[in-house]
Amino acid sequence: MIELRNVCKTYVTNGRRKIVAQNVNAIFPARRAVAVLGRNGAGKSTLLRMISGAMEPDSGEVVRHGTVSWPVGFAGSFHQDLTGLQNVRFIARVYGVDTDELVDFVADFAELGQHFNLPVRSYSSGMKSRLAFGVSMGIHFDTYLVDEVTAVGDASFKRKSEALFQQRISQSAAVMVTHTMGQVRRLCHHAGVLENGVFHFYEDVEDAIAHHERLMGGDDKGDE
Incomplete structure (x- = not known):
């Protein structure tokens, strides 16, 4: 469960204020x-x-009950010079999950073939998204x-x-x-x-x- 308590967020761009959240209270x-x-x-x-x-x-708080994923499918955190396989192994260690199980799951799901062993910088945007989705769904949150x-x-x-x-x-x-x-x-x-x-x-x-x-x-x- 996620709780938003009086959450406020405002951006200022080129002198103009953009209100994203104004005292938002919600329970997910x-x-x-x-x-x-x-x-x-x-x-x-x-x-x-x-x-x-x-x-x-800017003010207020977000209360998280249990584990919360990064935005599923977000590929921006991959190390571009590491292979897809190396990135998956690294993420598995960070989150404390079985490395081989996550690698097998992602390799099967993402359907990257030989590209799984190539640097992520060589991937198309679609390939990066498939890799990111596979990694996200391979870890329980x-x-x-x-x-x-x-x-x-x-x-x-x-x-x-x-x-x-x-x-x-x-x-x-x-x-x-x-x-x-x-x-x-x-x-x-x-x-x-x-x-x-x-x-x-x-x-x-x-x-x-x-x-x-x-x-x-x-x-x-x-x-x-």
Whole structure:
């Protein structure tokens, strides 16, 4: 479970203030998947980073109960000169999980073939995303943070990624940023909308989707 208590966050860019969170209070319950919806630039990914601990709020606090993942699929922390295999071994040691088990899982899931033994700097963006998703899903967390992760790869890989994600959230919680309403309906138990620093939490995902679509002018009804 994750609790946000009076969380505030503001950016100042070129002399202009952008409020991301203004006294946000929310509870993301255990063993439930919660979608975070909102316009581009509303601050959804920033909210995810604050929940992960990678970014501190200006005031207020984020209380984490249990283990929380880095944003699933985030490839920015890989060492570019190490191979995919070496990166996976390093991450396994950092998180204290069985190295060989994680390597076998990622090698099978990510479908990188011989590239698994090549430096990550030689990977395409899609290959990095597959590697990152495999590593994230190969480690058990009480709460997974997800930022548009199942959008990578071809249709077959997307289906495989979504099936694995569904398996993980049957035992863990998730906070998921997505623009795909079909995913929200398929994967999430609850949803919230972030707008102008205010987070509106809805028990019923359809209520959140309706709120989001009103903000988007009714043109974001994708059911992919």
